[in-house]
Each structure stands twice: as structure tokens, then as C-alpha cells.
Amino acid sequence: MLKKQQLYNQLKQHIQLQHWPPGTVLTQQQLAEHYGVSRIVVRDVQQALLSDGWLEPHGKAGMQVPGFSVTEAQELCLLRLQLEPLALQLAAANMSFSQLGQAEDLLGHIAAHKHLAPYQRGELNWQFHRILYQSCAKPHLLRLLDQLHQQVSRYLGYQEQALAYADTSAAEHAELLSLLRQGDTEQAGKLLVSHITEAGNLLVQLLQKQQGAR
Amino acid sequence: MLKKQQLYNQLKQHIQLQHWPPGTVLTQQQLAEHYGVSRIVVRDVQQALLSDGWLEPHGKAGMQVPGFSVTEAQELCLLRLQLEPLALQLAAANMSFSQLGQAEDLLGHIAAHKHLAPYQRGELNWQFHRILYQSCAKPHLLRLLDQLHQQVSRYLGYQEQALAYADTSAAEHAELLSLLRQGDTEQAGKLLVSHITEAGNLLVQLLQKQQGAR
């Protein structure tokens, strides 16, 4: 596999696990040395993580591991609310049984692996959402949603506590799917809105608790 | 100045002027040779233009200059409609006189330079919009809007005919500003919606005429 891809995944995971805690400044040299690759590879990866929001510029040298803020979490939630229901509505019209089936399978898969790591669970959850939006056939919209998910997953990834929410989330996913099967786009949209809102509120709560404890 | 930045601007402009027409496949080597820089620089620039939508992947080697489609233009318009009114609404609450002034100045500047190249005019127009949205204080939203504008500008940049629309556009900008001064957020939002819709329709018309002629 490409070293670039490997390093991308590894560094991202290390950031998520706070091996490089928020605020850390990572230079090309440092990373190249630490991960045993050339600076060229590091440059590419830094750039990718920058546009994914997993690193942020730090003056004219180095990149910084971003922190977490309630404000940012709320903004991400707001954007999800603005775009995901739209995608769902557009997708509902041309959703195929094949896709509904895919989504169903995914739910089963998630339910069957209750012991997954939080970030893996988050990834599967997003794949579920993603499949529902897929058939909106709007490449740019889908790209924006993927970007947003990247951001959100940075917040969500290492939240062990979020597991408490897993059951509620799974139930809502199932209901969402059921509504779509019935063709009740209206209700599905409303459910999606409250689903995203809940997730956002939970995240904010966790952040506040965590920041209060610090 | 950094060679990376120079090449970024130059290549973008060349794509806009169709020096590299849509469909052209550009390899690292080719570009490095043509512009007299090393492949490293080209790699960075290609990556940047990729994420801005000015190049698209082409198999496993080379990147392709994207074409234009009515569908894509409509999608971009849809996304603008979904996000820009939101930004305006959020911004309206904490907009400062300083910013209103800046916007006013920009309008004057645009009016004073009727002879500007289309892409320069487009850039100034966007700056006007951008200032209005600025004080929404939502970094991610603003970033999405900038990305969207990048895409739209690829369509708009070389459209000489779009100049016919300039007067209407300027008038609407002025009215928008006036409504904001009065604090009539409601009306301003409605005007913005129709403003974006008009721009989208014009773009679609131009594309259809152009593609019909081909």
C-alpha cells in the first residue's frame, strides 16, 4: 500500500487517540523521523489532514493539532441540519431497493458488532447515512457531507461515553429506514432532523462535561 | 513569491482561459516541463486544484481538466441557495457599520471599473457577498461558501456574455445593502434568494446555448 495512505490513517488515528494531544505542533521533520518516512510523504499527508480539519496551520512552520470547542461542534451540527435533510429529500425520489437493502445490511452489521471501537462504530453509522443520501446524485453535496462527517468524527471518535447513545441511535436508524421504505419522505425528514439534533446535543454535553472537568 | 503559489495562479488562469481545454489530461512531468518547475511543486498545485474542483482525477496517472455541465451548475446553485441565505441571516444580527461600509466601498469600486476582465469582476462580486456573510462567525460555513464560489467561478470566469448581467447584478447588490442597513433581514434574505437564482438561471442559459452550438 502507498506509504502516503498508511501515514494518513496512522497519523489520523494517533491524533484521535490523543497520542498527539490538541495544541501539539507537528513539523515535517519531526513526523518524518518519528514515522520513518521522507518529508515528501509527510507533506502530502499534512496537506490532506489540513483540508480534512485534523490539522491546522501554525504560523509559517509546523501544523497544530486542533482542539475542541462547543461553538465548533454546534456549527457542525447546524451545517449537518442544513444539508443532510436536503440530501435525503432529493435521494428519496430515486432510492432503489438495492440501496435500502444495503442500508439494512449495514444496520445488521452494526448490531452484530456491539464491541467495535467507537471510531469504527462511528464510521459504520456514517456509511448508513451515506447510503441513504447516495442516490440524490449530487456529487458536490455528497462531497460536502463527507467533509462534514470528517470534522464530526474528529469530535466523536474517541468519545467512549457516546456508546451510551448507541442504542437510541440504532433504533432511530431503523425507524428512518422503515419510513423510507413506506415512502414517507416527510416523516423521514423530520426524524432525521431530530436525530442530528440529538447527536449534536449529546456531543455538546460531553464537551461541556469534559471541559468543565479540566 | 513561492513558486507553488505562482504556479497555482497561473495554471488556474490557463485552465480558465481554456489554454488547457476541458478533457485535457495533465501529467506531473508535462506540467513541470512546461512551466519550468520541479515535479514537487506541480504535485502540490495539482492537489490544491483538485480539492478546488479545477482538476479531477484521471485513472491512476494524470489529472484531467473538467468540463461543464448544466446539471453541475444547477447543483452549485442549489447549494448556494441552501447556505448563503443562512449565512446572511446569521450575519445580519452582528453586522457592524464597518462591514457595511466595506461592502459599500466594494460596490463603488466595482462600478468605477466597468472595464475589468470577467474573472476579476466575478472576484469582486464574490468579495461583496463574502463581506456580508463574514460576521456570521461560522468558520466552517464560510469555508464551504468559499469552496462553492471556487466552483462557480470556474463556470463564470470566462463568460464574456455574463457582462450583460452586470448592471442588474449591481442594482441588486445595492438594494441588498440598503435592506441590510434598514435591518430588514427578512427582505434581504428573499432578495438574496432571487439574486442567486437569477445568476444560476443565466449560467444555465449560457451553458445550453454554448453546448447547443457545439
Added chain:
DNA sequence: CTAATTTAAAATGTATACATTTTTTGTCAA
């Protein structure tokens, strides 16, 4: 001691060289 300036160290930008992958070309058998 402070602050400004110079000097050294470190970091990034860029070019070149080599390794690996991908694409193309050319050959041969059916």
C-alpha cells in the same frame, strides 16, 4: 537588565535521483 541586532539552528521550499507502478507498445499465436 532590557532591547535590539547578529548569528546559529531548525524548518520548509525546491530540485534531482532512484524505485515502483502504470501505461503503452510491440510481438506472437490462434
Added chain:
DNA sequence: TTGACAAAAAATGTATACATTTTAAATTAG
């Protein structure tokens, strides 16, 4: 001629080396 396969060419990935910029340290004037 066509299609599969092998060899050559081209393109990208990666490492190293050098140049330029940026940051940090040291020095000196006040």
C-alpha cells in the same frame, strides 16, 4: 485481424541533497 502476453516507455511514489526562509539563541549596545 484479434487478443493475450511480454517488453519498453512513461508516469508517479519516495528518498536524499541543497537553497531559502523562519525561528531560536546568543551577543552586544544602551
